[in-house]
Amino acid sequence: MTTRWLSPAEQRAWRAYIAAASLLEDTIDRQLQAETGMPHLYYSILAMLSEAPDRRLRMTDLAETLKITRSRLTYGVTRLANDGLVRREGCHSDKRTQIAVLTDEGTAVLERAAPGHAEQVMTAVFDRLTPEQVGQLEEICGAITRGIQGEDPAACGEDLPWRRRSS
Amino acid sequence: MTTRWLSPAEQRAWRAYIAAASLLEDTIDRQLQAETGMPHLYYSILAMLSEAPDRRLRMTDLAETLKITRSRLTYGVTRLANDGLVRREGCHSDKRTQIAVLTDEGTAVLERAAPGHAEQVMTAVFDRLTPEQVGQLEEICGAITRGIQGEDPAACGEDLPWRRRSS
DNA sequence: AGGTATTGTTTAAAACTTGAACCACTAGGA
DNA sequence: TCCTAGTGGTTCAAGTTTTAAACAATACCT
Known part of the structure; x- marks a missing residue:
């Protein structure tokens, strides 16, 4: 297969994207870290849960929507559970599955963090x-x-x- | 200050962005990791150097264009130097500054990796x-x-x- | 000279990611 | 029922990366 190269315009777009994405991730992470003590990924976990019916989601489904490995998710949820923001629950119909549930405290943290995050996204x-x-x-x-x-x-x-x- | 929220359209755009950025970083990183054994950031370091006049750049300038901390860059360049892809040089006019220089081997690695990377960016x-x-x-x-x-x-x-x- | 700002590195601690191994359970036959 | 394969999830050890703070050396300014 002959190699396809980026056109000059695509080059410029790609570089602009890389720069913006890197800066943006940095900014968002830093703000969230400062305000809530957690990185963006963890905030996303809470956010996903908060919008799910009954504020609960299977681990595998959560991992899938966040596009991360189950291992990575387990790590994150463990941390969030230690902080009391999330709770694990078993499942009656299938005893293998675990369900992550957003606690009231998790909801509170999320609601407290949301305005600052929104503001940050707006300005950035x-x-x-x-x-x-x-x-x-x-x-x-x-x-x-x-x-x-x-x-x-x-x-x-x-x-x-x-x-x-x-x- | 009253909180400014994202409009529905902005919500959608933001989520689309988060999903795409996360997926994209993953894809690019994985491909580069497989093909060159280094993550995207390190590839970017080589790429920047390869386009600089004389293939050399001050550490600070490099960090600035890549939007990363000097500390982070030092770490990366050290690794690249250990692999022989980059060499450090002093500067006559200002003895504080270090200059990262792309070696011939670094150039070779970059040229070998570039087609696959370009292809990946194109398809993705x-x-x-x-x-x-x-x-x-x-x-x-x-x-x-x-x-x-x-x-x-x-x-x-x-x-x-x-x-x-x-x- | 003396004070301050820059450059770049080092350090130690912490956070994160990965991949493989692993356990418990479910499902689908034989 | 028993066996096997597959799924859901966690654990573990190892390695990578990140951060922040502290540091040394040099430059600049008055």
Whole structure:
């Protein structure tokens, strides 16, 4: 296969992306770390749980929506559980599965952190973008995600990804 | 200060971004790790050096363009130096500064890795984007970067960032 | 000279990631 | 029932990376 290279415009876009992504992750992580003592990934775990029905999610499903390994998730949830923000629960129908449940304290922490986080995202990102650009960003990122995930039609759940594979 | 929340459209864009960025970093890192044994950051160090005049850059300048701390860079360059891909050199005019130089072996490794990396970026990103979207992406990321970096007019070098601050 | 800012490294501690091994359980036959 | 394969989740050990603070050396300014 002959190699396909990036065009100059693509080069520029790619570099701009790398710089922005790196800076952004840094900024968000730092703010969240300062305000809540946890990195962005852990905040995301809490956020996912908070939006799930009944604030609970199977470990595997959670790992899947966050696109991380189960091992990594176990590590994170253990930490969050030690801090009392999340609780583990067994499952009646399948005793193998564990369910992560957002505790009241976890909810409180999340609600306390949310404003600062939102503010940070606003100033870092959206204050600089026109409404058209917001739409463009969503469109572009969606295309990238679909591309990486291999065009699997079942994976295009867009909104709420917590459907059991086998009900 | 009253909290500013993300609008629904901004919400969607932000989540799309988080998902795409996370997936993308994972994909790129994994491919680079497999093919070259180093993570993306280290590849970027080599890439930056390879494009600098004379393949050499001051540590601080390098850290600045890569948006990472000097400490982090020192760590990375040490590893790359141990692998023989980069060499450190002193500076006559200012004995404090160290200059990282891409070795011939480093150049070779980079040239060997570049096609696979380019291919990966193409399939993961640009194969899915229209030419307009490429431009939009650059524009958006540039805006974000400028926003985070605090509108410093001197920081808008856009193209080749390796200008000494003084001299 | 003396004080201050820069450059870059070091250090120790902590956080994180990975991969493999592992246990417990479920499911599907024979 | 028993056996086997597969799943869900955790644990473990090892390695990598990150951070923050402290440090040494040099430069700059008055």
